[in-house]
Amino acid sequence: MNGSQVKIDHVSKEFGDFIALNDINFTINQGEFFTLLGPSGCGKTTLLRIIAGFENPDDGAVLFDDTNVVGLPPNKRHSNTVFQSYALFPHMTVFENVAFSLRLKKVDNATVEEKVRKYLSLVQLEEHMYKKPNQLSGGQRQRVAIARALINEPKVLLLDEPLSALDAKLRSSLLVELDRLHDKIGITFIFVTHDQSEALAVSDRIAIMNKGNVLQIGTPFEVYESPATQFVAQFIGETNLFESTVVKCEGYKAKSGEEYMVTLNTPALGMQAQLTGDTQATKEEDKNILVTDYEHTDEGQKVAFTIRPEKIRITLEEPNVNGRKDINVFKGVVEEPVYTGFQSKFYIKLEKTGTIVKVFKQHTNYLDDGPEIQWNDTVYISWSAEDGYIVEDIEK
Template sequence: MEKTLIQLEHIHKSYGKQTIIEDLSLEVRDGEFLTLLGPSGCGKTTLLRMINGFETPDKGEVLLDGVNQVAIQPNKREVNTVFQSYALFPHLTVRENIEFSLKMKKVDKNEIKERVDEVLELTNLEALASRKPGKLSGGQQQRVAIARSLVNKPKVLLLDEPLGALDLKLRKQMQIELKKMQRRLGITYVYVTHDQEEALTISDRIVVLNKGNIEQIGEPFEIYHSPKTEFVASFLGESNFFEGKYENGVFHYGDAKIPVEANGTKDANLLSVRPEYININLGKTEENALEAMVTEVTYLGQTNRIELKLKDGKKVYALSEIEELEKGKKVFLTFHSKECTLLKKQEQ
């Protein structure tokens, strides 16, 4: 059942002298929710536009169900797109917007009605069917955009930052709705976002992109807990980085010896520790503990975000609920040895 639906093979793309994507290959499995995650300018939207046909790779192939798509016009491809701005047709009602693709393909009238009704119900838009897009809220427009694509029964639904324009609360709600709908329909989703939290919440697999290269592909848990590169560790969530050397279960950072239960590459020169895996101790409980001074305490509700300074001046962030922590207090840090990740430093 883990069939490959989309294959991107050795894709190259540049605009003028600027190379956007260099030799990128990627497979999308049938029925999965795949997210392309990366900062703006990383090439994620360009990749999406190669799948829907609005961009052509300079070199390389785009295969859908084994068929090369590069020479196929966007209107003939069996994929549909939910655009960032929704791009609803302002002169048509919700129902007419949804009917559009079926009418263009000259589908039988009765079938159009049936399929449109079905999608309207699925997206909870029945009551709004006769309204024009201008009279809808952002979330409702979003649902119309999705309904308009789904009515086509595409092999793949491409979503280009579809929640970008919504406020936080609605965005969270829509994330869950999107995920639920995808599970129910079993359609493959390729989702583009720069929001790492969103990617972790909704994806089956995440592709982390940076400067047109794939940094890591994996399930959300794996990406968060075992980042393979410095970029992934810093882009998804927050992390503290220590430069040093790894030898036999110990990471040497300056004079300090930090015990690490190997997670990552053996010839590492960088240690990544997420703030939640740093313990703050008021007394020196362990020989290897790092001495630090609290420089800032920020209240986050459930916990506090503590900014600390090591003796060599390095800043470290940790999370702690200890109440006695205040500016200027001397503390000792220990790390969860299993949750530390060994990395190779990347050229910036």
């Protein structure tokens, strides 16, 4: 099987006064595992239903390999949908559930037998083919639904929050199965979820949606490490985010190549520089945040600064930065330590401002980490300028 390219061409949809989709425009590549990610009500399921043919857009087109499928019923689109509810027939065996669409097409029994066994083997359910759905686990029922969708050999498989009804361990296991299945059959997967960890785990690319808009499209690495907006930075994983003002921007040779070193005045972290056009007006005792950026930013520009908790180092002793000027160092007190097994989360109240900064410490060689950091300890937190990120739009 080969997947189709799917182009969403300026699609809009309203329900009364509610704008579900606002001029959505992007292309999903052939054979790609593409995820629509966002909170409830962001428009992702509406967009999936339009791609599937269960809804029609008010404006725009949906193209499968350059053919506009708007107006075509779902069974004419070379796509199949796996629903959150599985939608299996309870009175039929697993075999007959998977065979159902072939029976409707009056396919001969030998072909039905061959194809059903093939797709049950693909989802590793051959030994359960004569059971009823109520004799299966939730994960097994979901795999039956996937096999039933795949037996029609669609070019696009649409997955509408297919794992949300499962427990955390089963979700994790089925994600691996979905990824393996995608690699094996090579068709286009369009996956809808509100769970950012699911999206990061399996996607080739992710479209982050909110309030009917697509805010960013990129690989998991791109949307996590280089968020385009404050919403994306806060929705994908956990982060520390502060409103700031650009004090200075100058050329800088970073590890990743030529970039800019940006000096930020960030009041939440204790910065009180006066932006008079003379950057020397900053009081020496008021440290500014240093961050590298790919683009030039103007002095006085309002931006947001974000630093992921796992990028921050926490120590009981003041770190020796060996004369490096690109390391940000702050002193604070452990407000709350949270042990989670593979890591500890610390909520640090900064000495100057009382601002809370989240820090995640991975337990790699726990016994070699030195004295355990505890509640009310005075600590130092530090991070490299290259680990922070500037988000230029301030969202109110």
